[in-house]
Amino acid sequence: MNRRNFIRNAAVTVPMMAFLPGFELLANPVKGKVKITDVQCVLTRIGMRISPLVKISTDAGLIGIGECHHDSNGLGAKDIVLNVCKPIIMGKDPLDLDYHVFKMSTRTSYFGGNHGVATHAITGVEMALWDLIGKITEQPVHKILGGGSHVSEVRAYASARPRNMLDMDSCKEFAALMLGQGWTACKSDIDRDQRWNNLDNRRLSNTEVDKIAQGFINMREALGPEFDIAVHCHWEFDFDSALRVANAVAPMRPIWLEDPLPIGYNEQWVKLTEKSPVPILCGENLYTRDDFRPFIVNQGVNMIEIDVSMAGGLLEAKKIADLAETYYIPVCTHNVASPIATIASANFAATVREFVAHETFINNQMNRAGKGVNGDPDVLGYDKEMIVKGHLQLSDRPGFGIELNEKLIKEKYLVQGETWWK
Amino acid sequence: MNRRNFIRNAAVTVPMMAFLPGFELLANPVKGKVKITDVQCVLTRIGMRISPLVKISTDAGLIGIGECHHDSNGLGAKDIVLNVCKPIIMGKDPLDLDYHVFKMSTRTSYFGGNHGVATHAITGVEMALWDLIGKITEQPVHKILGGGSHVSEVRAYASARPRNMLDMDSCKEFAALMLGQGWTACKSDIDRDQRWNNLDNRRLSNTEVDKIAQGFINMREALGPEFDIAVHCHWEFDFDSALRVANAVAPMRPIWLEDPLPIGYNEQWVKLTEKSPVPILCGENLYTRDDFRPFIVNQGVNMIEIDVSMAGGLLEAKKIADLAETYYIPVCTHNVASPIATIASANFAATVREFVAHETFINNQMNRAGKGVNGDPDVLGYDKEMIVKGHLQLSDRPGFGIELNEKLIKEKYLVQGETWWK
Structure with missing residues (x-):
């Protein structure tokens, strides 16, 4: 039964409604029903x-x-x-x-x-x-979440990097891909011997700092002055190492330096944000306003990045973004979710006054040759292309505009042992 | 193979060891082995x-x-x-x-x-x-965790309450149980219409405040002036409601008022701790030093309560307790775990300089008529009574001194569908 039928049925079973003025007929039978x-x-x-x-x-x-x-x-x-x-x-x-x-x-x-x-x-x-x-x-959700939005698409950034940042040919190849697909921003992992998820210590040597900086300077040269490049750390460093990275990449003019310090808030964030020549951003491990609050009210960052799937949902994300706005702090999103939560997150992003860019992953074989980000776009049953020239497209259909392709998910993407829902 | 045999075997397979001075023979073959x-x-x-x-x-x-x-x-x-x-x-x-x-x-x-x-x-x-x-x-762990400990038992408090705090007979019955079993402290939930885990709002009416206070005043009368009574909230209230509770229970001289405000740290905690006539405590929802730090360094509490199972383990709990000690903030434990983690937590508590009391639950039919707390003590295979006169007993055996009664757990306490380990 679709909604129209339901309303009709509800009206039939509640004949009292017939006495109400006509404009209430549409809404009232559904309200609370x-x-x-x-x-x-x-x-x-x-x-x-x-x-x-x-x-x-x-x-x-x-x-x-x-x-x-x-x-x-x-x-x-x-x-x-x-x-x-x-x-x-x-x-x-x-x-x-x-x-x-x-x-x-x-x-x-x-x-x-x-x-x-x-x-x-x-x-x-x-x-x-x-x-x-x-x-x-x-x-559509982007029209009813906290004041709606006039936009029909959300600027995205590609989480990706050249095969080898220290090699100019690699950087040029990457630039050709980015500019060719119409992207306006990217975020790239720093080069380091210790992987962020297998860390031994929080110190960076000077040689490592120089190598990191050189990679990003190469990227800037290949991508040109207008393209936005974010420098991606993973909550690895102590204050001094973080500040050395900030100073080293400054000539390249990154749009932000992400997660240079460990996750928790303390005064080191304020000090780094004061001293850094480039904007400091964090947020991908923070949950609810309680976590974001000290970063925002103490000026511990220049920009924040909200992961809607972690932070507590679209409404909590909106409340965080509204708090940030009272301090003129711009908002980005972090996003490693599938196309479904990506579209949901884009609906939130569309309602944020000072929104900068939405994370998307382009290096995924399920993306169907650039037609999707973060996974197979065909699962969405969407009425638009998911991504066009580096912008996530919003649907005008009710809700997220997703009509889940259950057959495709059931056949290709169900985890072994799981039973598909009714 | 027990440890002694292992050492012997290791020594045999590494004949080089034979040339080392005798006192190293004991330790070296095991180290790193x-x-x-x-x-x-x-x-x-x-x-x-x-x-x-x-x-x-x-x-x-x-x-x-x-x-x-x-x-x-x-x-x-x-x-x-x-x-x-x-x-x-x-x-x-x-x-x-x-x-x-x-x-x-x-x-x-x-x-x-x-x-x-x-x-x-x-x-x-x-x-x-x-x-x-x-x-x-x-x-034993309590001898090797961060400086060891000279104690052989840890003071516990009973998380329990009279059947009806507003009824003096009920309170006297409760006092007889507590004093009869040798307890020196208890923690009791406040009386409220809204249960903490099914909350509608953060306000307390004056009538509710008076009722809460009366219950605790009755308990004080029944238990006498020396017995320690903690007032147990569950992160429910706004600042004003919390302060009214603090003032209302003050004549009863509680050992602490627990979790009167919502979980996250903010300046309201500092204000409440300044204004409250009774000690403010929190901690049962906090993880690692990152969460405890602002409460401690900003004087947002008078005492802290660490749940070893939540806070990140015995070593992290010890680091938190050491940070608290630098501010002369006494430490308690929160504990809703089974007898196994309870004994582990008591090993931590024994090493804390200013330790106040360890949480235990006495209202559990698996406690075997007062011989245990938090569940069936027979699972421990312990060489001591688990609890004696309101004090958790520490073993002198290596580790936690537990020799798990696998047969008992397998037969009575295994979750359906689970396979017992090898």
């Missing part, structure tokens, strides 16, 4: 990592689709979606989203102080609720 | 909630036992123990614990910014490593 009847979660590999997908069903026949942030194999997120979140929202009105998130957060605060896998689970549910709210109100 | 050969995780219900148990095996035949903090059904913690932590420590020397924790934390920082289920998994592994280190060095 749509009830959540099921919450399902299934583990898939449609993106770069594990994607636990959430489906919320209602008695109106409308469904909402969301995605939880990855972890090891997604078992924890699925456990919490089904056994903690589901009982809280069953039978409830999807429109009361903020209340449901408060309830789920309070209930799970014991599993991580509103961080980590529990918050990923809540976010997947929250995302699906927004998709539903869009369908109930017959509006 | 014990290698981790397996990491297993099994879900059990030996405590009040889910207990994912960790077993680390070595080529010396020694094993270490740990326990992860509960979440929904423990599936996420088990996933991360087996698929993230295990590959990092396989083949490694258990003595290099700090390095292993750094590696595991860096690797999983993506799953929660070092919070939540990922940190619970690391903690279970860290706990098992301490058990192993104790066995390798033939010392």
Whole structure:
């Protein structure tokens, strides 16, 4: 039953409505009438990592689709979606989203102080609720989240790098790809012997700093002065190493230096932001306003980057962005999710006043030769190209505009042992 | 093969050792020789909630036992123990614990910014490593963690309350139980219509405040002036409601007021701690020094409470306690774990200079009529009573002194569908 039919049926079964003025007929039968009847979660590999997908069903026949942030194999997120979140929202009105998130957060605060896998689970549910709210109100999410938006696309940046940053031919090849596809910004990992996820210590030698800088100077030369280049660290360094990197890459004029210090807030961030000749950014490991607040109010960053799937959902991300705006701090997104959460995140990004750029990954064999980012775009059942000239495209359809290609996911991307949802 | 045999064998296969002075013979063959050969995780219900148990095996035949903090059904913690932590420590020397924790934390920082289920998994592994280190060095953990300890028991408090705090007979009955069993401290939930895990708003009415205060005043009357009574909130209130509770319970002279404000640090904590006539405490939802630091250095609490299973393990808890000590802030523990992690946590508590009291739960039918706390004490295979006159007893045996009663756990407490470890 689609929404129109549901409204018609509701009107038939509630003849009282016939006495109300005509303009109320459209909205009132639905208000408070749509009830959540099921919450399902299934583990898939449609993106770069594990994607636990959430489906919320209602008695109106409308469904909402969301995605939880990855972890090891997604078992924890699925456990919490089904056994903690589901009982809280069953039978409830999807429109009361903020209340449901408060309830789920309070209930799970014991599993991580509103961080980590529990918050990923809540976010997947929250995302699906927004998709539903869009369908109930017959509006795209980017039109109803915190004041809407006039834009039809969101500027993206490509998380990618030349094969060898120290080799000019490599850099030129990369520039040809970027400019050829119409990108206006990219973010590239620094060169270092120690990989960020296998770190031994927080010190950088001078030789390492010089090598990092040379790589980015080569990229600038190949990409030209207008192209935005972000320098990508992974919360590795001590203050002194971080400041040396900032000074070394400054001549290249990066759009930002990302995550140069370890994750937690402390006064070193303020000192680095004061001393650095280039903008300092962080946020990809931060959850909710509680984590972002000290960075923003103490001027511990110049820009923030919100991962909607980690930070607590679209509404929490919007609240964080609004807090940042009161300090004139521009907002970017971090995003390693599949095309589904990427489109959801782009709907949030569209509503942010000073939005800079949205993360996308182009080096994925599932991207279908540049037609998608972060995974197979065909899973979306989208009415637009996902990405055009380095900009994520927004749909005018209700919700996120996604009509999930269940057949494709079931056949190609379902995790072994998982049963597809009803 | 026990440790002595292993040393003998190692000495035989490394005849070079024979030339070293005799006093080195004991230690050197073992140093760097014990290698981790397996990491297993099994879900059990030996405590009040889910207990994912960790077993680390070595080529010396020694094993270490740990326990992860509960979440929904423990599936996420088990996933991360087996698929993230295990590959990092396989083949490694258990003595290099700090390095292993750094590696595991860096690797999983993506799953929660070092919070939540990922940190619970690391903690279970860290706990098992301490058990192993104790066995390798033939010392109880409370003798080798950060300077050791001269104590043989740790003061505990009973998390419990009268059936009805507003009824004096109820309070007298409770006092008879407490004093009869030799307890010197308890912590009791406040009376409120809204349960902490099903909260609608952060306001307390004056009537509610008066009711809360009356309950605790009754308890004081029944328990006498010396008994320590802690007032237990669950991160529910706004500043004004919290301060009204603090003022209302002040005449009863509580040992602390716990978690009156929401979880995250901000300046409201400093203001409340300044204005409150009773000591303010928090910590049960905080992870690692990063979370505790602002509370401690900004004087946002009078006392802290560390949950070893959440905060990041025994060593991280010790580092937090050491930071607190530099501000003369006393330390308690929070603890909802099974008897296994309770004993591990007590080994940490024994090493803290200004330790106040360790949380224990007495209202559990598995406690075997007061012989245990937090679950069935018989799972421990302990050489002492677990609890005597409100004090947790420490073993002099190596590690935590636990010789797990595998038969009992397998038969009574294994989660359905789980296979017991090798």
